[in-house]
Amino acid sequence: MAKYFDVHPDNPQPRAIAQIVGVLRDDGLIAYPTDSCYALGCRVGNASGIDRIREVRNLGGGHHFTLVCRDFAQLGQLVQINNAVFRTVKAATPGGYTFILPATREVPRRLLHPKKKTVGVRIPEHAVTQAILAELGEPLLSSTLLLPDEEEPLTQGWEIKERLDHAVDAVIDSGECGTVPTTVVDLSEGTPEVLRVGAGDPARFA
Structure with a gap:
């Protein structure tokens, strides 16, 4: 049964954040909110x-996982960036x-395309x-919380708890x-290619 944390959206309670990070450090899987939609997350290692995320979402081997970073310094340790790409991403x-x-070599092979x-x-x-990233001190391995055969991600914490109670360790x-x-946005070849239009304005990459 998943633990349920009611966390203030603007001023997260430090005790709750510490408990959530404790779940992650115990190799748990969490469902957590982001600035776009809910995501599934666990430690990179x-x-x-990772297998549980694949199972929940019914993902194939070619799926691109996302490494969610606290800041640009952390991001820069995980990917190769030249000056032009640096300015674009920054x-x-x-x-x-x-x-x-x-x-970079910091990223486990199983996470790569x-x-x-x-x-x-x-x-x-x-x-x-x-707050979670700051307390954890490392990136989160993540994937959008979009269930198989559904068109939109789940958005309500109580519904996620109800539907994924035995699939995740914390909501x-x-x-x-x-x-x-x-x-x-795919920047791997240097020239921006928008692969999916979503929360961020794609016009700056046109």
């Missing part, structure tokens, strides 16, 4: 957590974008997510956070 973060970039050796990275603009409820996932 949590192999069973100008759009934090915010509702996921960037596909070549991964099997052919391109790329990974998705993002920096969210959400107080609760940022963080900070009120609704929308149904629109991030805008995904």
